[in-house]
Amino acid sequence: xxxxxxxxxxxxxxxxxxxxxxxxxxxxxxxxxxxxxxxxxxxxxxxxxxxxxxxxxxxxxxxxxxxxxxxxxxxxxxxxxxxxxxxxxxxxxxxxxxxxxxxxxxxxxxxxxxxxxxxxxxxxxxxxxxxxxxxxxxxxxxxxxxxxxxxxxxxxxxxxxxxxxxxxxxxxxxxxxxxxxxxxxxxxxxxxxxxxxxxxxxxxxxxxxxxxx
Numbered sequence: 068x069x070x071x072x073x074x075x076x077x078x079x080x081x082x083x084x085x086x087x088x089x090x091x092x093x094x095x096x097x098x099x100x101x102x103x104x105x106x107x108x109x110x111x112x113x114x115x116x117x118x119x120x121x122x123x124x125x126x127x128x129x130x131x132x133x134x135x136x137x138x139x140x141x142x143x144x145x146x147x148x149x150x151x152x153x154x155x156x157x158x159x160x161x162x163x164x165x166x167x168x169x170x171x172x173x174x175x176x177x178x179x180x181x182x183x184x185x186x187x188x189x190x191x192x193x194x195x196x197x198x199x200x201x202x203x204x205x206x207x208x209x210x211x212x213x214x215x216x217x218x219x220x221x222x223x224x225x226x227x228x229x230x231x232x233x234x235x236x237x238x239x240x241x242x243x244x245x246x247x248x249x250x251x252x253x254x255x256x257x258x259x260x261x262x263x264x265x266x267x268x269x270x271x272x273x274x275x276x277x278x279x280x
Contacts, residue, residue: 110216134171179212184214186217187218192234223271229268
């Protein structure tokens with residue numbers, strides 16, 4: 068399963084090099100591929116305090132997310148300048164305000180009834196954040212909790228023996244093993260990572276569109 072203490076420690080110690088200062092260009096360039104109208108609701112698993120949430124909301128979308136670290140959730144709302152209403156959601160805490168709902172806690176404790184309807188999933192850093200056995204459980208859980216909503220998924224493909232994750236290497240064969248029974252997988256964009264992943268090893272970053280069958 069997910070190494071919860073690893074991620075809590077990262078946030079507590081400010082070791083958040085994975086946090087990008089700007090919205091991800093793979094998202095901003097390719098969002099139209101989903102064919103959603105403004106007002107649609109996105110689900111961002113393991114969302115941290117990503118600036119992608121700011122961008123999606125600025126473009127008229129509602130956002131739901133789940134994040135293990137309560138510190139990250141607090142920082143997200145502080146940076147947005149909004150005060151959430153906080154309530155219990157089973158073993159999770161629900162933070163809500165202005166079309167934004169973030170659940171603090173373990174994603175595997177989130178069910179469809181708590182999450183509610185979502186029009187699409189944007190997985191920038193969830194699948195690749197998890198070790199191999201947990202990725203299989205995660206992919207299956209995501210299908211259940213979102214009722215097979217379409218997805219945009221970003222992956223990295225590299226020689227895992229050259230570097231420890233996260234982010235972990237997830238190649239096309241693994242993507243198909245997780246998702247091909249439920250989705251048509253379309254490679255929207257794929258490029259080499261400038262300077263290599265973490266400056267250590269060559270890697271390829273790919274954006275996948277997953278369309279429900």
